Amino acid sequence: MPLSEIRARIDAAAEAAGRAPDSVDLIAVSKKQPPERVEAILAQGHRVFGENRVQEAASKWPAWREAHPDVTLHIIGPLQTNKVRQAMELAAPSGGAIHTVDREKLARTIARIADETGACPDLFIQVNTGEEEQKAGVPPSEADGMVALCRELSLPVVGLMCIPPVDETPSLHFSLLAKIAHRNGLSGLSMGMSGDFEEAIAFGATHVRVGSAIFGERPSEAEAG
Numbered sequence: 223m224p225l226s227e228i229r230a231r232i233d234a235a236a237e238a239a240g241r242a243p244d245s246v247d248l249i250a251v252s253k254k255q256p257p258e259r260v261e262a263i264l265a266q267g268h269r270v271f272g273e274n275r276v277q278e279a280a281s282k283w284p285a286w287r288e289a290h291p292d293v294t295l296h297i298i299g300p301l302q303t304n305k306v307r308q309a310m311e312l313a314a315p316s317g318g319a320i321h322t323v324d325r326e327k328l329a330r331t332i333a334r335i336a337d338e339t340g341a342c343p344d345l346f347i348q349v350n351t352g353e354e355e356q357k358a359g360v361p362p363s364e365a366d367g368m369v370a371l372c373r374e375l376s377l378p379v380v381g382l383m384c385i386p387p388v389d390e391t392p393s394l395h396f397s398l399l400a401k402i403a404h405r406n407g408l409s410g411l412s413m414g415m416s417g418d419f420e421e422a423i424a425f426g427a428t429h430v431r432v433g434s435a436i437f438g439e440r441p442s443e444a445e446a447g
């Protein structure tokens with residue numbers, strides 16, 4: 223779907239919810255996409271992208287950033303502590319963020335590196351709203367504690383992130399995430415993907431993470447079925 227159409231749908235969803243269209247950031251999720259598709263979106267002037275693997279992001283983005291220094295990168299995948307420094311370097315420029323803070327060790331590692339370098343990207347805490355065993359994120363019951371810990375560590379937590387279970391109504395998860403954010407005084411909500419971003423906006427999403435609807439199906443996943 224053309225980028226302009228996605229943006230128009232985002233704007234319409236925001237307006238329908240009584241929100242300003244510019245209160246929703248569109249993160250174009252470029253993971254696993256062929257370079258020419260990403261370059262086509264860059265050529266249209268879009269600058270906000272999401273990657274779920276640090277290594278892949280680090281191999282692709284430095285060259286594109288030379289051509290487009292105003293690119294903003296969001297790290298949206300599970301983060302190992304040995305990749306934190308690289309993730310912070312990728313996300314810090316131009317107001318990017320790490321969306322997947324989900325455990326104490328990770329928060330402490332980010333805080334240590336932030337102290338050392340004096341720079342830290344915005345942070346979202348990932349909440350496993352469906353309490354799925356295979357999925358990252360703190361359980362909802364531990365979300366308040368993780369927010370408090372991050373604040374103790376002076377980390378720039380701006381919001382919460384979730385990925386609803388594939389087989390459940392996403393709106394239940396979006397409303398739960400919004401509720402947890404609200405009671406913690408957090409305004410950022412990273413939720414909504416290709417199939418449900420309009421619903422996420424109705425529940426207050428400030429960052430939608432849209433991949434395949436913009437770029438087409440990811441080739442490696444098409445092959446894998």
Ligand SMILES: *Cc1c(COP(=O)(O)O)cnc(C)c1O
Pocket residue numbers: 251253274298299385415416417431432433434435
């Ligand atoms: C891949 C991915 C997306 C984008 O998914 P689409 O269905 O292609 O829009 C969003 N969020 C996360 C965390 C992802 O890993």
